[in-house]
Amino acid sequence: MTFSADARCVALSGGVGGAKLALGLADVIADPGRLTVVANTGDDFEHLGLRVCPDLDTLTYTLAGIANEETGWGRAGESGAFMAALGALGGETWFFLGDRDLALHVERTRRLRAGESLSAVTSALCARLGVPARIVPMSDDPVPTVVETEEGPLAFQHYFVRERCRPRVTGFRHEGAERARPCAAFLDALAAPDLGAVVVCPSNPYISIDPILALPGVRAALAACRAPVIAVSPIVGGRAVKGPTAKMMAELGTAPGAAAIARHYSGLIDGFVLDTADRAEADAIAAGGVAVEVTNTIMSARADKQALARAVLAFARRISASAQSSSTA
Amino acid sequence: MTFSADARCVALSGGVGGAKLALGLADVIADPGRLTVVANTGDDFEHLGLRVCPDLDTLTYTLAGIANEETGWGRAGESGAFMAALGALGGETWFFLGDRDLALHVERTRRLRAGESLSAVTSALCARLGVPARIVPMSDDPVPTVVETEEGPLAFQHYFVRERCRPRVTGFRHEGAERARPCAAFLDALAAPDLGAVVVCPSNPYISIDPILALPGVRAALAACRAPVIAVSPIVGGRAVKGPTAKMMAELGTAPGAAAIARHYSGLIDGFVLDTADRAEADAIAAGGVAVEVTNTIMSARADKQALARAVLAFARRISASAQSSSTA
Numbered sequence: 001m002t003f004s005a006d007a008r009c010v011a012l013s014g015g016v017g018g019a020k021l022a023l024g025l026a027d028v029i030a031d032p033g034r035l036t037v038v039a040n041t042g043d044d045f046e047h048l049g050l051r052v053c054p055d056l057d058t059l060t061y062t063l064a065g066i067a068n069e070e071t072g073w074g075r076a077g078e079s080g081a082f083m084a085a086l087g088a089l090g091g092e093t094w095f096f097l098g099d100r101d102l103a104l105h106v107e108r109t110r111r112l113r114a115g116e117s118l119s120a121v122t123s124a125l126c127a128r129l130g131v132p133a134r135i136v137p138m139s140d141d142p143v144p145t146v147v148e149t150e151e152g153p154l155a156f157q158h159y160f161v162r163e164r165c166r167p168r169v170t171g172f173r174h175e176g177a178e179r180a181r182p183c184a185a186f187l188d189a190l191a192a193p194d195l196g197a198v199v200v201c202p203s204n205p206y207i208s209i210d211p212i213l214a215l216p217g218v219r220a221a222l223a224a225c226r227a228p229v230i231a232v233s234p235i236v237g238g239r240a241v242k243g244p245t246a247k248m249m250a251e252l253g254t255a256p257g258a259a260a261i262a263r264h265y266s267g268l269i270d271g272f273v274l275d276t277a278d279r280a281e282a283d284a285i286a287a288g289g290v291a292v293e294v295t296n297t298i299m300s301a302r303a304d305k306q307a308l309a310r311a312v313l314a315f316a317r318r319i320s321a322s323a324q325s326s327s328t329a
Numbered sequence: 330m331t332f333s334a335d336a337r338c339v340a341l342s343g344g345v346g347g348a349k350l351a352l353g354l355a356d357v358i359a360d361p362g363r364l365t366v367v368a369n370t371g372d373d374f375e376h377l378g379l380r381v382c383p384d385l386d387t388l389t390y391t392l393a394g395i396a397n398e399e400t401g402w403g404r405a406g407e408s409g410a411f412m413a414a415l416g417a418l419g420g421e422t423w424f425f426l427g428d429r430d431l432a433l434h435v436e437r438t439r440r441l442r443a444g445e446s447l448s449a450v451t452s453a454l455c456a457r458l459g460v461p462a463r464i465v466p467m468s469d470d471p472v473p474t475v476v477e478t479e480e481g482p483l484a485f486q487h488y489f490v491r492e493r494c495r496p497r498v499t500g501f502r503h504e505g506a507e508r509a510r511p512c513a514a515f516l517d518a519l520a521a522p523d524l525g526a527v528v529v530c531p532s533n534p535y536i537s538i539d540p541i542l543a544l545p546g547v548r549a550a551l552a553a554c555r556a557p558v559i560a561v562s563p564i565v566g567g568r569a570v571k572g573p574t575a576k577m578m579a580e581l582g583t584a585p586g587a588a589a590i591a592r593h594y595s596g597l598i599d600g601f602v603l604d605t606a607d608r609a610e611a612d613a614i615a616a617g618g619v620a621v622e623v624t625n626t627i628m629s630a631r632a633d634k635q636a637l638a639r640a641v642l643a644f645a646r647r648i649s650a651s652a653q654s655s656s657t658a
Contacts, residue, residue: 049378049439079410085432089457091439099428103414110378110420128418 007196007227008034009313010189014208015043015055016072016242017234017299018201019062021312022133024305025199026063028313032132036189037063040203041118041137042145042174042211045157047095048086050105051112054157055208056122056137057104064129072242075100094162119183134185138212141180145207146173156207165244169251172206177214182221190221197316198222200231202297204245205264206252219268228270228319230312232297233258236275241298259284266290271319273297273312291319336525337363338642339518339556343537344372344384345401345571346563346628347530348391350641351462353634354528355392357642361461365518366392369532370447370466371474371503371540374486376424377415379434380441383486384537385451385466386433393458401571404429423491448512463514467541470509474536475502485536494573498580501535506543511550519550526645527551529560531626533574534593535581548597557599557648559641561626562587565604570627588613595619600648602626602641620648 009029011022026032039056046052054073061067061075068074078098087093097105104125111121117140126135147159149167159165189195203209213219222229238256240246246256254260258274262285265272271291274281279294286292293315299305338358340351355361368385375381383402390396390404397403407427416422426434433454440450446469455464476488478496488494519527532538542548551558567585569575575585583589587603591614594601600620603610608623615621622644628634 048435049442050435075414079408079428081408081428082411082431082435085404085429086436089432089436089454091432091436099408099410100414102411102431103418103420106377106379106411107415107418107420113378125418 007194008036008189008192009197009199010186010195010227011035011037011199011201012040012203012209012212013037013055013059013201014040014203015058018055018203018208019059019067020299020305021199021201021232021308022059023062023302024299024307024309025313026133027302027306028309033134035133036185037133037135038183038186038189038212039135039137040208040211041139042143042207043156043160044142045144045155047157048092048097049109050097050102051109051118052095052097052105052157053108053118053137056118056135057101059135060104060122060126060129060131063131063133063135064126066129074098095157119185134189136183136185136189138186138218139180139182139215141176143177143180143211143215144175145211146175147207148172160207160244165247169248171252172210174211174214177211178216180215182215182218187217187221190225193226195225195227196320197227197313198225198229199312199316200229200265200269202232202234202241204234204240204243204248205261206245206248209265213268222268228291228316228323229268230271230273230293230316230319231261231265231269232273232308232312233261233275233278235261235278236297237277257281262288262290270323271315273308273315291315291322336523336556337365337518337521338526338528339515339524340364340366340528340530341369341532341538341541342366342384342388342530343369343532344387347384347532347537348388348396349628349634350528350530350561350637351388352391352631353628353636353638354642355462356631356635357638362463364462365514366462366464367512367515367518367541368464368466369537369540370468371472371536372485372489373471374473374484376486377421377426378438379426379431380438380447381424381426381434381486382437382447382466385447385464386430388464389433389451389455389458389460392460392462392464393455395458403427424486448514463518465512465514465518467515467547468509468511468544470505472506472509472540472543473504474540475504476536477501489536489573494576498535498577500581501539503540503543506540507545509544511541511544511547516546516550519554522555524554524556525649526556526642527554527558528641528645529558529594529598531561531563531570533563533569533572533577534590535574535577542597551597557620557645557652558597559600559602559622559645559648560590560594560598561602561637561641562590562604562607564590564607565626566606586610591617591619599652600644602637602644620644620651 148171249256477500578585
């Protein structure tokens with residue numbers, strides 16, 4: 001099928017980089033209610049007795065237009081009175097929670113304890129904040145990412161925030177993934193007859209996308225869905241735009257580059273988008289049997305996000321059209 | 330025994346009014362470590378998944394010198410970013426929790442869930458905040474006050490904050506009091522051989538002091554202790570200095586006045602302190618067999634708090650000396 005103006009789109013996303021493209025998609029899709037953003041919840045953890053969902057929250061704040069664009073996480077115009085007072089009481093301050101941001105964690109935790117599912121709470125809070133797209137946690141079940149390092153296994157946020165990604169990575173575990181169920185809204189969106197594109201956002205493949213792919217049935221649902229699956233490289237010029245992706249690749253023995261990302265998603269994707277800076281890698285990737293699109297993937301301004309979103313959706317339409325013509329032929 | 334400069338003092342207290350006198354006592358007792366302030370915890374409740382202890386917190390902030398003197402509760406220089414954000418998310422905002430204050434509730438709740446007792450957490454947090462006196466919750470066990478009203482029973486904070494004390498009171502229940510144990514530090518302080526005074530602070534008798542007295546063994550320990558038990562009237566000129574004491578008395582069929590407060594504590598106290606405005610009631614109270622002290626009990630400035638504290642301690646010394654001379658005679 002071709003990607004029509006009212007086709008649905010599913011985006012798989014981690015935090016910052018993924019949220020930028022998700023915002024671009026929400027901007028350019030005529031009815032943003034037809035955009036389902038599936039958030040990695042492998043980073044989620046209990047902190048100070050509160051359920052904190054960093055990627056879900058970054059997506060929520062970004063799509064609600066209240067994100068802190070300088071830090072890439074948290075809310076704009078945030079204050080730290082709570083955190084300063086907590087420090088004075090001897091509490092744990094290694095993970096910053098702003099005063100406004102805290103309200104989300106407190107309210108979510110309260111509702112989860114009252115028996116609501118994470119997806120129901122997310123849906124209600126997104127509605128309150130005026131998020132135009134649907135944000136869906138990958139699962140209502142906990143699937144905490146454990147980072148295997150040369151210093152032993154570390155809970156994700158301990159590796160990421162407390163240790164600032166310092167320990168050398170040897171692998172990853174997605175605990176409980178085999179028993180977890182993908183959210184119904186996620187699978188429903190993949191099964192929609194008018195699905196036009198599945199976008200694997202430019203997020204860290206190991207810690208943002210693999211947790212989603214580790215859920216039972218997700219790879220099969222992606223293979224079975226009617227739309228092309230397109231990944232956008234989070235690596236530009238051999239470096240991660242943000243975060244430890246390149247460092248992790250190097251530690252795992254893979255030269256950081258767009259081609260290595262495409263290989264990581266081999267068998268899963270129909271198309272791959274890489275930055276103009278990595279144009280030289282396009283042929284090698286295409287040789288792997290994947291359609292390739294070269295464009296600017298650095299999303300600084302809002303217009304960059306929208307332009308990349310348009311490019312990805314147009315790419316999806318071309319792949320669909322080509323598949324249709326070849327099946328007709 | 331006489332009240333020497335290094336004698337111990339135990340104060341039973343609710344929130345605002347009690348905290349003022351507790352601050353005065355901490356100021357005038359040479360070693361404030363010998364002052365044990367026993368806090369009513371009947372007001373405590375779970376809110377937003379957090380354990381909130383209003384009287385304990387007012388005492389803590391007051392004795393740490395960081396209380397908001399205008400409101401009488403909460404911290405000075407407080408901000409409300411959390412609460413505003415919570416309201417925007419549709420959360421419950423009827424009970425205000427400031428950004429800095431929230432740190433205390435979050436940290437306490439975390440430590441309670443980790444298995445620490447309320448008294449241990451209180452002790453640790455008070456040390457952090459530099460509280461010079463010992464603040465002890467009346468019990469580590471929950472003893473929630475239920476206000477019986479003409480509209481049915483109400484959880485205390487629902488009556489007090491949400492309903493603003495509007496419903497007519499018919500009585501009070503201290504739930505679980507019969508199974509609760511007073512904190513060891515409370516009973517130990519009452520049993521101290523060098524105890525010089527027990528002060529029933531000018532708090533609401535029904536909802537601040539009676540919960541403490543309802544704990545098994547407390548009345549017996551007060552009767553057995555070596556020091557005089559002295560109550561300070563929370564009613565001045567027929568009105569409560571703060572809060573619903575007079576309204577409750579009227580609804581329970583008692584004319585609000587210092588004499589009625591003294592009668593309420595009949596059999597428990599050795600001395601009663603009333604305001605100069607209520608001088609006319611002194612003789613009637615003394616006729617009940619209780620020593621009476623008339624002084625200014627309105628504590629506006631810090632000096633007022635200290636003056637009342639000195640008057641109460643001097644009164645205790647006089648009662649002790651008189652008891653000693655009559656037992657010698």
